[in-house]
Amino acid sequence: MTITAEQRRARILEVVRELGSVRVVDLAERVGSAPVTVRRDIAALADGGLLRRSHGTVSLPLDDSPSSAATDRNRVIGMLVPTVGPYFDEVIDGARTAATASGARLVLGITSYEAAHDRAQVAQLLDAGLDGLLLTPNWRPDGEVGDSTWVRELPVPAVLVERIAPPDSAAAQLDSVGSDHAHGVLLALRHLLALGHESVLLAARKDSWTARQVRAGYAEAVRLLGIEPWPVIDVGRPGLESESVASRIAEAVAHDGVRAVLVHNDREAIQLSPLLRARGLRLPDDLALISYDDVFAALAAPPLTAVAPPKRAVGAAALQLMLRRLEAGPDLPVHHVRLLPELKVRSSCGGRGTDKAA
The missing domain is CATH 3.40.50.2300 (Response regulator)
Structure with a gap:
């Protein structure tokens, strides 16, 4: 019987709770799954703070205890x-x-x-x-x-x-x-500056809470980094206004010398890529692009560098x-x-x- 990833991860946590500390190879044998699969599950659980990894062994977080687990049931x-x-x-x-x-x-x-x-x-x-x-x-x-x-x-x-x-x-x-979205924007701008770009455009949605945080983070990041701010390019409904956004980015490249853009979010960034190419802008040769969200960014052509909120x-x-x-x-x-x-x-x-x- 095939089990889901959720069921497999729940079983991993049960085994670790029972044994306290266990080697990854022994854990894979107990769970009945391939070690490579179990390692991926362990990484996901560790990222969520549910497990600790150390030198090939897995254990519970320091503040986890059987008494607290029983209370939570x-x-x-x-x-x-x-x-x-x-x-x-x-x-x-x-x-x-x-x-x-x-x-x-x-x-x-x-x-x-x-x-x-x-x-x-x-x-x-x-x-x-x-x-x-x-x-x-x-x-x-x-x-x-x-x-x-x-x-x-x-x-x-x-x-x-x-x-x-x-x-x-x-x-x-x-x-x-x-998520600290202001920190995410700062990471993106710092990376682009390290690649030699002197200024960065922001093209962003304006209809969500995250979009507001990204916009505020951009204003703070350009101030902290001492680089020239640009008016934010408003991204409307994805797919319906992408042509206009691509034209504004291409104009900034042609007339203002901008060579880098941060785009919120993945959907808009992926739709922009062929539109920019149609305007003679290839990624990354003519324009460096970073997406914000990292939901689909790795699937784009080319794969998009992306800010990944946790x-x-x-x-x-x-x-x-x-x-x-x-x-x-x-x-x-x-x-x-x-x-x-x-x-x-x-x-x-x-x-x-x-x-x-x-």
């Missing part, structure tokens, strides 16, 4: 996300894997990027008998969160996921786990923080956790195209 954790798509698919997968490893059950709710739908979906999730809630509210891209008092009045603890509450909002006192690790860390909150209650200080993205260097920006983190 039968917990029901709700998770509300604004959409199911490639980005949040990975966040959900990280939370699901962490829940399975802890014996908790994850219950998913989905809204449609409309703030008015949040409360109705949360109410429906609460009917499932939740112990806690992982919440990604539909806050406006301009940073306006509206009335967040209802979030503070929930009957169960809540952890914000991929959201940063303004300091003056009621939600600021909630735990939160998210999506699965965010989901896992949020679930683990929720379980800690349920265990400790108000004695645990409020946590605002920011995980750093990586830069996956491929061939679209020249230099070292090895598909490794930089």
Whole structure:
């Protein structure tokens, strides 16, 4: 019988919990899977903070213990996300894997990027008998969160996921786990400067929370690096306005001497590549391009260098923080956790195209 990756990883965690520390080769034999497959699973679980790797052996994180694992069993954790798509698919997968490893059950709710739908979906999730809630509210891209008092009045603890509450909002006192997108933009610009580029364009969406963080990160990065800022090229609906975006990039290359661009997100970056080529711009010879998200970037032609937010690790860390909150209650200080993205260097920006983190 073929088992899923989720079932195999849950079995790996069971064996490690039983033995405490185990060699990878022995673990593969116990799980009944090829060592190369088990090593990939171990890497994913370690990235999510669920395992520790050291010199060919695997063990539990230092703060994991049988007593805490027993407490977490039968917990029901709700998770509300604004959409199911490639980005949040990975966040959900990280939370699901962490829940399975802890014996908790994850219950998913989905809204449609409309703030008015949040409360109705949360109410429906609460009917499932939740112990806690992982919440990604539909806050406006301009940073306006509206009335967040209802979030503070929930009957169960809540952890914000991929959201940063303004300091003056009621939600600021909630735990939160998210990607540090400003750091991701800074990584991209530093890499392009190291390749000899003196300025970098940004072409970005403006209709999502992540897009706002990327835009703010660009403004901060050019200030920190002391390079010339350029007006952001607005990316509208992917595929419908890509021709206009490609024309504006080509114009900046022809008239302003710009040779590097950061594009949010992968879908737009992949669609731009042939449009830029039609305008005489080849990647990376004429233009260095870095994508932001790293969902599909490696599948492009050429493969795109990309900023990779730690999506699965965010989901896992949020679930683990929720379980800690349920265990400790108000004695645990409020946590605002920011995980750093990586830069996956491929061939679209020249230099070292090895598909490794930089």
